Each structure stands twice: as structure tokens, then as C-alpha cells.
Amino acid sequence: MGRKQIKDTLSKELIVEEADRQFLELDFNKVSMRSIASALGCTHGSIYYHFQNKEELFNAVIEKYFTMLNQMLENSLNLDAIEGTKQIFINYMQFGLNNQSQYDFMFVQHHGLEDPLQQPAPRKSLKKFIDTIQELHQNRLKEDNIHSTFISLHGFVLYYKGRIERYDDAKIAANAHADFLLKALVI
Amino acid sequence: MGRKQIKDTLSKELIVEEADRQFLELDFNKVSMRSIASALGCTHGSIYYHFQNKEELFNAVIEKYFTMLNQMLENSLNLDAIEGTKQIFINYMQFGLNNQSQYDFMFVQHHGLEDPLQQPAPRKSLKKFIDTIQELHQNRLKEDNIHSTFISLHGFVLYYKGRIERYDDAKIAANAHADFLLKALVI
DNA sequence: AAGAAGAATTGACCACTGGTTAATTAAATG
DNA sequence: CATTTAATTAACCAGTGGTCAATTCTTCTT
Structure with a gap:
């Protein structure tokens, strides 16, 4: 052999x-x-x-997905505050539901290391999410609220994950959810 | 033998x-x-x-947890609209984070049957959640918004699940999240 | 060209999982 | 007491992630 x-x-x-x-x-x-x-x-x-183990291999796999997600956030920076924010909401849900397995591993699993979202990559994406929205609104928002928004989008993805095949199957609900959160965020 | x-x-x-x-x-x-x-x-x-299989066994296990959850919702009916609604939000997050394994199986896993939340028990609890809140507000709320609220609470539970041991470790964040959603719900 | 050193691959193995089933044993029934 | 029936066992299956000594292929050195 x-x-x-x-x-x-x-x-x-x-x-x-x-x-x-x-x-x-x-x-x-x-x-x-x-x-x-x-x-x-x-x-x-x-x-x-x-690769040391399965997790390490899949960490390598999802690298590019984190890049995609971060890229998406950056692309929303040259938009109007409200439009840009909504765009981010929609794009986040779209990303999560069009890459369900990957999303799950990126933000839920990662179970080798206690807390998925405290890992460098997820943490970085979360920070970028908050910073980008904050920047769009010239730092006038409460960070707690942006965090709640993130959690709510996260919930949307995990709620529809497995129930639908692709983002488009939940497009209408996603739009309603985005409007709902936008209202809460900008009062 | x-x-x-x-x-x-x-x-x-x-x-x-x-x-x-x-x-x-x-x-x-x-x-x-x-x-x-x-x-x-x-x-x-x-x-x-x-039991036919592991899933059937655990379906039997979580029966009482669905009862607990439904009971909790009913107990919030004799409160003022705003107070009752917030109470439900808090209690929902508390339930999810103090019964993490069970919550996961109730609303996420159930992977034998495609869609967990379309299963009788989860569906019933979701309906009760929506109906109870609607009743507290004399049917003046948009159902879509209540649904978004549920998804957002679901997100909170799944976000903190694994990161913390018990609900109390996320109490402050839970309160902020509840206020955030309440604001969005009652405009 | 020969041979040693190193990198890469194999296959057999481990402990574990959910699940099946023929054979067996216990209890209930006539 | 005998027979049926309910319950339990042990051995097995196919699958998982992971390990490792043995082997083979490559490359580097003499």
C-alpha cells in the first residue's frame, strides 16, 4: 500500500x-x-x-463562505441608511437559506469548540454586521438593538432551514420579517 | 435470555x-x-x-415539555396586554434556555419528519403563542408580526444555546431583546 | 545508478452509533 | 400441568469518526 x-x-x-x-x-x-x-x-x-479531523477539514471548507458573507456586508455600504440596512437583512437571510448546511456549520455547529459564535470567523462576521449597520446610521443606533436584529435574522434562517429548499421559497416572509425588524431598529 | x-x-x-x-x-x-x-x-x-425507534421514544419524552410550554402561555392570559406579552417573551426564552436539549428536539431536530415546526405538537404551541398574544391585544396585531416575533425569540434561544448554561446567564440580554420586540410589535 | 530519507497512502483496527431478529425465558391462561 | 403469549437477550448489521503500523512512492544525496 x-x-x-x-x-x-x-x-x-x-x-x-x-x-x-x-x-x-x-x-x-x-x-x-x-x-x-x-x-x-x-x-x-x-x-x-x-487534516487533523473532520472539523478542521470543514473549517477550511467554510472559509470562503465567511468571505462571501463579509463581502456582502461591505457591498451594502454605499447605500442609503434605510435601504442599505434592509438590503443587509435580506441578503443575510438569503445567504443563510441558500447555504443551509454551510450556515449551520458556520454559526451553530462548530461543536468541537464550545461556542460557535465566539470563534474568530463567526465573531468577525457578527462584528462586521453590527459595524456596517452602525456606520450606515452614523452610530446613532443602540448596539443592543442591532444585536437583537442579528439574533432575529439568525432565527429566521434557522426557522426556515429544512422547511424550504431555497431562499426564494420564503421570500415574502423574509421581506415581512425585514420590515418588522427595520421598524424596531429605527423606531 | x-x-x-x-x-x-x-x-x-x-x-x-x-x-x-x-x-x-x-x-x-x-x-x-x-x-x-x-x-x-x-x-x-x-x-x-x-418503541419503534429512538425518535418515537423521545417524542414521548418531550410531551410533558410541550404541556409545560402551553401551560406557560395560558398563565399569561390574565395580565395586561403589554405586561402579558413581555411576560410571554421572557418565559419563552427562559423555557428554551433552561431546557436546551429538549427545546432543540422539540423545534429543531424532529429530523425524521421533514419539518419540525409542521409537526402537530410544535405547530400547536406556535398557534397558541400567536393566539394568546393576539387575544391579549384584542386581535389588533398583524399576525405576520407576531410570527416574526416568534422567530426572533426562537433565534434568541438558539443563539444562546450552548453558549450559556442557564437562562439566568442571559437574563439581561433577554430583557433587552424582549423590549426590542415589544416595541416592534405594538409600534 | 544506488540507496537512504521522507512524504503520502493503505487497510486493518478501535469504539461508538441506531437498528434488526432468531432464540430464549418469563409470565399468564387454559 | 401444558400451552400460549409477552418480554428480553445476544449476536449481528451497516454505518460513523478516528488511529496507526506497515507499505509504497518520491525526492534528495552520495
Whole structure:
């Protein structure tokens, strides 16, 4: 037993790529190390040469999703306060419901390390969410309220996750929810 | 092989009782059929004589928690509109965070049957939540807004779940969140 | 070119999970 | 007492994440 012939070297990138592919259709617990390995034509043991464990692998997978989310927030900065804020709300829910498995791992699971949202990446995204909205409103909002808003959007995603396939199936409800929160935020 | 001697008959009640006990400290995925069985001094196979599967067993376990939740809602009916509504918000978050494993199974997991919240019991509790608040406000509220409120409380529970041990550790945030939602609800 | 050193892969294994079932034993019934 | 019936067991299945000694392939050195 030894090296691979077909795909020659099994790089970290290839593994992440395949894990990402399967993650699009199945959630964390349903994507197994063995299924990733067999798709790559190797055994699951070899993945452990490149990654310490399953969590580390999937942390690598979701990196780009955090980038996407942060990017989205930045893109809303050149808008009017109200419009920009609503845009962020909508986009957040859209992101969460169009990347359900990933969202879950990013903000809920992460169960290797006690508190998902205290991890660097989730924390950073949360901070960016708050800072961006605060900036749109020239620091006139109460941070607690922005935090409550985040929690409420988080709730929307987790409420509809599993019930619907894609964001569009909850578009109307999302719009109503966004208006509801916007009203509470800007009084 | 055969009957039990120690606890004589292994009734459904005894199994539910033990599952409930372990459910207080560990979540659904960490409570195994084997651990329940061994605590009862039998093998896990025998549990399957009384319950079709793990989900059915835990459905029996959470029955009383749905009753608790519904009871709580009814107890808030003889209060003033604003006070009663806030009371419900607080109590809901308190329930969720003081029964984290159970809450998760009641409203998130239930993964055998696609949509947890469309299951009879969760659905009934959600309806009671909406109806109770509507009644406190003499049907003057928009149902969509009450629904958004529920989602936001749901979000609060799931956000703090795992981060804190008990509700009291998030008491201040819960109060702020309740005020935030109350404002949005009654304009 | 030969051989040693190192990197990468394998397969067999571990402990665990939910779930099934033939065989067995206990209790209830005639 | 015998027979039926209810309950329990142990052995098994397929699956999971994870580990590791043995092996093979690559590369570097002499």
C-alpha cells in the first residue's frame, strides 16, 4: 500500500473541493470522511494525513463562505441608511437559506469548540454586521438593538432551514420579517 | 435470555423516565439507546420492543415539555396586554434556555419528519403563542408580526444555546431583546 | 545508478452509533 | 400441568469518526 496513481497527489485543496461539493447537498453529519475519500479514489485514512479531523477539514471548507458573507456586508455600504440596512437583512437571510448546511456549520455547529459564535470567523462576521449597520446610521443606533436584529435574522434562517429548499421559497416572509425588524431598529 | 429480574417489567414509563433524566444533561445525539438501557439494567434491544425507534421514544419524552410550554402561555392570559406579552417573551426564552436539549428536539431536530415546526405538537404551541398574544391585544396585531416575533425569540434561544448554561446567564440580554420586540410589535 | 530519507497512502483496527431478529425465558391462561 | 403469549437477550448489521503500523512512492544525496 502506498501512493496514489490516478490523481497522483491528494492535495489539501482537492479534499476541500470535494468536501465542499458534497456539502452543497448534504449537511455536516451526512457528509462522511469515507464518502469524500471514495469520491477522490482514496481511503478515509489518508484524509487524516492532511487534516487533523473532520472539523478542521470543514473549517477550511467554510472559509470562503465567511468571505462571501463579509463581502456582502461591505457591498451594502454605499447605500442609503434605510435601504442599505434592509438590503443587509435580506441578503443575510438569503445567504443563510441558500447555504443551509454551510450556515449551520458556520454559526451553530462548530461543536468541537464550545461556542460557535465566539470563534474568530463567526465573531468577525457578527462584528462586521453590527459595524456596517452602525456606520450606515452614523452610530446613532443602540448596539443592543442591532444585536437583537442579528439574533432575529439568525432565527429566521434557522426557522426556515429544512422547511424550504431555497431562499426564494420564503421570500415574502423574509421581506415581512425585514420590515418588522427595520421598524424596531429605527423606531 | 428472557425476562428481567431486577426491575421486573420494563414499562414504557420507566424508559421515558430514564431517557428524560439523561436528556437533562445531554442532547439528543449524545443520549444513546445503549446508555438508557444500561441505566435500566437491560439491553438496548429491549427498548425497541416498546418503541419503534429512538425518535418515537423521545417524542414521548418531550410531551410533558410541550404541556409545560402551553401551560406557560395560558398563565399569561390574565395580565395586561403589554405586561402579558413581555411576560410571554421572557418565559419563552427562559423555557428554551433552561431546557436546551429538549427545546432543540422539540423545534429543531424532529429530523425524521421533514419539518419540525409542521409537526402537530410544535405547530400547536406556535398557534397558541400567536393566539394568546393576539387575544391579549384584542386581535389588533398583524399576525405576520407576531410570527416574526416568534422567530426572533426562537433565534434568541438558539443563539444562546450552548453558549450559556442557564437562562439566568442571559437574563439581561433577554430583557433587552424582549423590549426590542415589544416595541416592534405594538409600534 | 544506488540507496537512504521522507512524504503520502493503505487497510486493518478501535469504539461508538441506531437498528434488526432468531432464540430464549418469563409470565399468564387454559 | 401444558400451552400460549409477552418480554428480553445476544449476536449481528451497516454505518460513523478516528488511529496507526506497515507499505509504497518520491525526492534528495552520495
